[in-house]
Amino acid sequence: MELRHLRYFVAVAEKLSFTAAAERLGVSQPPLSQQIRDLEAELRTDLFVRSSRRVALTEAGVAFLEQARAILAQVRQASDEARAIGGGRTGTLNIGLTGSILTGPLGRVIERFCERYPEVDIRLHEMPPEEQQAALHARRTDLSFLRSPSEDSGLTADLAWRERVGVVLPEAHPLAARASLPLTSLRDERYLSLRLADSRFANVLWEACLASGFVPRLSQQVVESHSLLGLVAAGLGLALVPEFVGRLPYPGIAYRSLDAPAPSADVYALARAEPGPIAENFLAAMRAHLSG
Secondary structure (H helix, E strand, O other), rough: OOHHHHHHHHHHHHHHOEEEEEHHHOOHHHHHHHHHHHHHHHOOOEEEEEEOOOEEOOHHHHHHHHHHHHHHHHHHHHHHHHHHHHHOOEEEEEEOHHHHHHOOOOHHHHHHHHHOHHHHHHHEEEEEEHHHHHHHHHHOOOOOOOOOOOOOOOOOEEEEEEEEEEEEOOOOOOHHHOHHHHHHHHHEEEEEEOOOOOOOHHHHHHHHHHOOOOEEEEEEEEOOOOHHHHHHHOOOOOOEHHHHHHHHOOOOOEEEEEEEOEOOOOEEEEOOOOOOOOHHHHHHHHHHHHHH
């Protein structure tokens, strides 16, 4: 028994006419009649009472019609679901990131994506940068957002958006009176940083200071960028942070941009070489939103 047998049977049962059913199906009547006879032979029972003036369902035909309709409906549902998953219109998208990434435009990108793909469940997984590439390879996540491109040949890295680096300092600090600051203005200040052992971005900032001719006076190291804001507000030092982080409203601190040349906090979207249709749709939506 094949699906066409069920479709042919349902058409005849609903029309109660082999001629009308053949027209609906776009087939000629003799092959249709033969398919119904083959179905009845396989079931070993008559499904129709045929006469020269009418076609009617037998009791077996009435019972079979209900089940045939249900089977065809299930097949249509399964086909629709498979097409939706294959087209990236439904399913789950797991994204790895650090908390500071959400201060940028990613939130709006997610909002726009969800408007277009309401059947996709997006789950955000906050994790240290060093864990994000492992999570991608282990397929625990589908995308990751980092402030440095990947050197892993098994991953792709797209520039998601550009972001500058600036200085956060106490509002009462003398340097806060200036509109912008050179990186060398941190030379004699207590320097607050993300953990150098964990953050490639923190090392990029550290190396930028070295390239400017000074070794930062490292005071404290923290895990998250938001923690730096609290330490700065407490007067414990100055910090270099991404612009979107530095411009967050936070009592007691000021943000000042850096004079050129300055390091950047550009954000990259990392994915496996074959990311899957949902991730591909998200990356396309991200590019469209951020380029517009």
